Amino acid sequence: MGKAEVECGEDTIEVVFLTESVFQGRIYVVGHSNDGRCVSRDTGRRTTSITVRKDQCGVAITRSVSSFVIA
Structure with missing residues (x-):
């Protein structure tokens, strides 16, 4: 596995994944x-x-002060 970064723009949500090995899929x-x-x-x-x-x-956008969930 690796890590993911999420960026919420005005109209879009982008998730960037950095994997430990080359991604195929x-x-x-x-x-x-x-x-x-x-x-x-x-x-x-x-x-x-x-x-x-x-x-x-x-x-579906859910606003919260202290948590973030991707479902």
Whole structure:
């Protein structure tokens, strides 16, 4: 495994993953793997990311002072 960084923009959410070895595969939003707007296909690198719009892919925004949850 590696680490993930999340950046919330005005209209999008980006998750960047840094893996310990070269990534081979795809990243997708659960339940939306067949929607091209909700899928990222990066291979052959240690850094990969997915960016989704806040109004797509079933994204639900929950505001909290001290916790952060990706569901």
